[in-house]
């Protein structure tokens with residue numbers, strides 16, 4: 001009889017997802033690694049202390065991504081945790097359509113395709129070994145808290161992620177299945193996706209992953225990474241739009 005448990009990370013080939021794979025494998029989980037760059041995923045898998053399962057997928061091909069997700073579920077031990085981390089973003093003040101479309105496709109359409117698949121998985125399982133049917137973790141951003149003139153689509157896509165996950169939490173309250181849903185809103189993290197020329201309070205992917213893993217273990221509803229970004233989120237939520245605009249345009 002196997003006692004192994006599984007965690008799937010979508011967007012595990014680099015940055016925060018890769019570091020989180022190390023964190024969760026360090027806790028004993030076997031890890032399903034998904035993204036487009038198979039070579040990177042294989043490399044990450046080879047570095048982990050537990051068994052790894054690689055699924056090459058482009059989340060914008062939603063049918064293929066959902067099928068790949070189901071294949072991972074079949075191949076792995078019982079999957080208790082699904083982390084939706086895949087994301088793209090780029091400065092796009094000139095409102096070019098291609099980066100706009102890609103950001104919506106990955107961060108919104110791809111995210112939803114796998115969030116619904118993960119919830120369906122958790123709600124369909126009868127896991128008598130645990131009172132929790134599963135944990136869905138979505139990597140949003142502090143960017144969800146305000147509109148940004150240089151990255152309007154990215155910020156809006158993350159607002160979608162945060163609001164969608166809150167909706168799922170409210171929905172959970174009416175369901176029989178017990179699924180924990182965690183919204184993670186990082187500030188700046190030192191990865192290829194860092195969207196600012198002179199960022200501040202930059203966390204390493206390892207620090208971000210350690211804090212995300214802690215939030216997962218504690219089954220938190222919502223967490224800022226690192227914690228001090230709560231101040232920025234509160235500030236942007238409380239200030240009137242006219243002052244936010246002055247702050248966000250004074251640098252350009």
Ligand SMILES: NC(=O)c1ccc[n+]([C@@H]2O[C@H](COP(=O)([O-])OP(=O)(O)OC[C@H]3O[C@@H](n4cnc5c(N)ncnc54)[C@H](OP(=O)(O)O)[C@@H]3O)[C@@H](O)[C@H]2O)c1
Nearest residue numbers: 011013015016035036037058059086087141188189191193
């Ligand atoms: N870095 C920051 O400052 C920061 C701040 C707040 C939130 N975040 C969020 O953190 C998450 C991880 O980003 P990161 O900073 O770690 O950057 P990253 O190193 O670029 O990681 C992005 C991940 O998403 C995957 N991905 C992108 N497009 C994909 C697609 N079409 N299909 C499948 N996978 C795709 C990438 O894999 P492939 O390219 O191999 O497909 C990669 O594994 C993102 O959701 C991002 O929005 C980052």
